[in-house]
Amino acid sequence: MPSPSPIYHNSAAIEWRFQSHRRSPSQSELHVQSFHRLLPNYAETPLHSLQSLAKELNLGHVLLKDESLRLGLPSFKILGASWAVYRTVIERLGLDAQSFLRQNEQYLDLSLLGAAAHRKGRDLKLVTCTEGNWGRAVARMARYMGIPAVVYVPAHMPETTRNMIRGEGAEVRVVDGDYDVAVEATKEAAMVDGSLLVMDISWEGYETVPQFVVEGYQTMLHESDEQVLRVTGGKAATHVIVPVGCGSIAQAVVQHFKSAVREPIAGSAAAVLAVEPDTAPCLKTSLENGRATGVQTGESIMCGMNCGTLSTTAWPTLKSGVDAAMVVSDIEAHHAVLELEALGATSGPCGAATLAALKKACCIENMKARLGLSESSVVVLYCTEGSREYAAPA
Structure with missing residues (x-):
């Protein structure tokens, strides 16, 4: 039976690496970045340092990649x-x-x-x-x-x-x-x-087009790599937290941060924590079952993540490379929206879910240690959408 815990720790992911035989970014990735730079309203999105939060959680750095305005739209x-x-x-x-x-x-x-x-x-x-x-x-x-x-x-x-x-x-x-x-x-x-x-x-x-989508997200990941090094004085990300949805962005994140090519450059692979609404825990359920498993969804203010089925091309990567999968509630996501607002960053519930997941992981007994979160950690939260209207949960 699936665990009642809000987090599933995937110990097998510690040793897994996305195998790539390239010594440099693929030609496709280079063309993706060139393509995006030629689009209207292109600009690098900001990376915010949440120093007060890092101090509260006894972490080295907590950094928020802010996708609230990307190419003129409020989302990555x-x-x-x-x-x-x-x-x-x-x-x-x-x-x-x-x-x-x-x-x-x-x-x-x-x-x-x-x-x-x-x-x-x-x-x-x-x-x-x-x-x-x-x-x-x-x-x-x-x-x-x-x-x-x-x-x-x-x-x-x-x-x-x-x-x-x-x-x-x-x-x-x-x-x-x-x-x-x-x-x-x-x-x-x-x-x-x-x-x-x-x-x-x-x-x-139907696999080719979704793979193009995953390639497209590389621009955000390469941007954040460079920004993290600038903010931390040369320290690479040790942990990243990403929303799931159908799995495409999580697939891109795992492949990037668990790349066998990236590791000699960054020093080590980063741990990946994936977050879902508790109304649509398809990744967590699939990891618990050991096979891709669809779930019945309920309504959620995290509507962009409210997917009951994982992308078939994403599942093998997520199964092997996600270190932990967590669910958060609407009220937790809402509180995270308000907390980010107080810290000077705007977000919708999907983007703020990454903050909710980090705080929850740090509060679960022994989970912080199991994930290797410590005063030397560099944690990147991918805040995937800007502020939007929603009905605040009671």
Whole structure:
């Protein structure tokens, strides 16, 4: 039976390393970073040092990677969505991604892709499913390219969130059900009309696009590596905490911080703590069962993480490389939002969940020691979304 504990400690992850035979960043990763730098509103997002919190928890450093404004949107999702949309459209048109970037080294005009599709007589349309930020990011890319987008959303999504997606020029279609039901409706729609399906969750037979998404998140991780060294005077991250959702961002984080190539540079791999809402503990449940396990979800203010099924491409990496999986409640995430606000950082509940997880881990008997958290630790919290409206839990 699954443990009633809010945290699952995966002792097998201590020795696991993501095996890469590269001695330097892959060409794909280099192109991802070049691509993002050419997009409108590109800027490095800040890394905040939460010194008072580090002192309270008796840790060396607690650092918050703030994704509340990324490429003009209030979430990190645009990093994965932009690269995945770009690569998907490029491949559908039979173009070369690297050549297109080289031809646009000074300014990337994405409308050229829409124009190329029109010249080839192809009516491209993007289709996706979202709890909020992902769909808006895909819609933003479609607007840049001048092609239509249809975004499927679960019925519980607030009208304000739907309107933000519509504000990007996309059509919003509401599905009577939760996120997993909406995913199935999206898959069916794409099969019927041949639209370009751009999702950050994978399943059997649909793996390439979600891998593009994971690649896209490398920009954030490389940024934070450099920022951490600057803030700490040359000390690399020893622990990182990341939200899960369907698993794509957690997969990117594990692969990055457990890379066999990175270790000689950073000194050692970083421990990865993954956090989920207690309404959707699909990773924790899967780790406890030793196999990918879907769960029935409930409503949560952490709606962007409220996924009942893990991405199939993420699961093998998470199973082997996540050091601990934790669940937090809505009230804990809400309190973390307020605490970050008091510290001068804005966040929504999904982003603040990483802080809630850190505080909870430090309070569980023996868990702090088991995770190796000490006065010499450098902890990075990935705060994945900006402030947004939600109903505060009682």
